[in-house]
C-alpha cells in the first residue's frame with residue numbers, strides 16, 4: 001500500500017507502477033505495451049533529441065466520493081496531440097489507441113489515484129517523440145508514443161489562492177505563425193528563461209503579450225488567461241496560444257451560470273477594467289491572479305488585495321471541480337468513468 005501524504009502533494013513527479021508505449025515503424029503503430037521501467041532507450045541521433053520532434057499532453061483522473069475514477073475530456077487531448085503531431089510532422093497516434101492507453105495507465109496505477117477528500121488528482125502525461133536516427137533536418141519515420149501518470153497537487157504552491165503575474169516584453173513564447181497553438185516541448189523551452197526571471201522576482205508566471213505588436217494579451221507560460229468584468233468572461237483569441245481544454249470547458253460552464261462569454265483579442269490596457277482575472281489549464285485548474293505587474297510600463301493591475309479569489313472565479317472553479325470529481329451530473333459527456 002501507499003503511505004503518500006495526499007494532501008501535501010505538489011505538482012511533481014513520483015514514480016508509479018506502469019507506463020504504456022507504442023512504436024511506429026514501417027508506417028504502423030504497434031499494439032500497446034505495458035512497461036514498469038521509467039527509462040527510455042533511444043538512438044543517439046533520434047530526431048526528438050536534435051530537431052525537437054516532440055509533443056505532449058496533460059490530462060487528469062479524479063476519484064469521486066463514490067470512489068469511482070473519472071477521466072476528464074481525454075478525447076480532446078487525443079485530438080490535440082494529433083494536431084501537435086501534424087505541426088512538427090510526426091506520425092499521428094490514433095484517437096482510439098490514445099484512449100485505450102490512458103485507460104490502461106490509470107487502471108494499472110489505480111493505487112496512485114488520490115482519495116476524493118485530498119483534492120489531489122492523477123496527472124496523466126502522454127508524449128510522442130521522433131526516434132529515427134538521422135542528422136539531416138527532415139521529419140523522421142519512426143516514433144514512440146508513451147503515457148505515464150503521477151499523482152499531483154496544485155500547480156502553483158498556493159493552490160486556489162490569488163498570486164501575482166508579470167508582463168515581460170523582452171521574451172516571446174511563440175510567434176503568430178509559429179508553434180504556439182500546438183503543445184510541443186520547444187514552446188516550453190522558449191518560455192524557461194522568462195519564467196525563471198518571473199520566479200526569481202516572486203511571480204507565479206509570465207503573462208505573454210502577442211509577439212508581433214505587444215498590444216494584446218496572449219497567455220501565461222503554462223495556462224490560458226481570462227478576465228472577468230460586468231458578469232462577462234473574457235479570454236484572448238490569438239494565433240499563438242494553445243487552445244486550452246479547460247478554457248473551452250469554462251466558457252461552456254460560464255454560459256450555463258448566466259455569465260456572458262467573449263473570446264476576442266484583449267488589449268493590455270483592458271486589464272485595468274477587469275474585476276477578476278485567472279489562469280486556467282489542466283495543471284493550473286483555475287489559478288486566480290492577484291495582480292499583474294507591467295514593469296516596463298510601471299503599471300500594476302490589482303484584482304485581489306485581500307488574498308481571496310473573486311466570486312466568479314470561485315463559482316467557475318467549484319462548478320468545474322464538481323463535474324471532474326463526479327459531484328455534479330456530467331451533462332456534456334466530458335467524463336469517462338473507469
Ligand code: PLP
Pocket residue numbers: 058219220221222223224242243244245246247280281282283
Ligand atoms: N496554455 C499552455 C501554454 C499550456 O501549457 C496549457 C496546459 O496544457 C494550457 C494553456 C491549458 O490547456 P489545457 O486546459 O488543455 O490543459
Ligand code: COI
Pocket residue numbers: 057058059222223281282283284
Ligand atoms: C498542463 O496543464 O497539463 C500542462 O501541460 C501545463 C504545464 C505543466 C506544462
